[in-house]
Amino acid sequence: MIDLTAYAVVFDHPECADFRRVELTPPGTGDVVVRIDYSGISTGTERLLWQGTMPQFPGMGYPLVPGYESTGQVIWACPQSGRKVGQRVFVPGASCFGEIRGLFGGASSTLIVAGKRTQVIDDTLAERGILLALAATAHSAMRAPEGGFRMPELIIGHGVLGRLLARLTVLLSAQAPMVWETDPKRSRGGEGYVVTLSDDDPRTDYGVIVDASGADGMLDPLIARLAPGGEVVLAGFYSQPLQFDFPPAFMRRARLRVAAEWQPEDLQAVCRLASAGKLSLDGLITDCAVADQTQSAYEQAFSNPDCLKMVLDWRSIH
16 A cells, blocks of 8 residues: 655745645556655755746746655556666656645655656665766766767866766766866865866867856856857856857857756766766765755755755655
């Protein structure tokens, strides 16, 4: 008998993270039921949801269950799901909360989701498995629309996404990118690449620049650093309209590309790399809280500059 209730984080309105029992939608053909062990708090999209500044988006509104970085164990599986009871899986969110919106829907003690949306992972990844979503995001940002990869030569921001972009670049190309970061504390931790301030970097011929900061007003300074025909890839999530001066972009024949949402092949690729020990996910999770300490965990994740990644631990909630 499946318990069709769970505890979940619910944003009833901005800056209010409630923790309460919710009703779940019964599983259908192809679905699995996953008991969640860990979920991550995103400092990009979830921050915007928390602040109430998220641009209008399909499924946007309150109340909603946030989160798209969850790992757990399959406790029930439809025969058509492609999954087995006992498998450890990554879940990129779910929409199984009835009238409560599941725009992302991963911050819950139990999730009901199509088996094909999950990714089987190694038990050894434990809480680090929640980082696979950002690793897949980085992998997607590096994939060229015509196929193959366009490796970043310059990465903006040394948060978790920026670090994963840099690690993947070193791993897949054996070339060290330059990384810009303004926060001295976040400048530490570079593995095989240099982290510096933009003012300390004289180079103006970058072929590919990837912005992982999501900051406003960055396009003109980045276009000024491009080589002719160079490309700026927008890998962050932007709450304000982006603009740039046309003449410098015209003179450099600059290209702008919005990184597409990661696809299953991106998740599968980074999962293989992490499971083989090639892609390190170490040193990226800095904080962990029991899931029922919801309000303080979200406040810490979004206000403490020392917090790279906050994880919610659901294991004692079941």
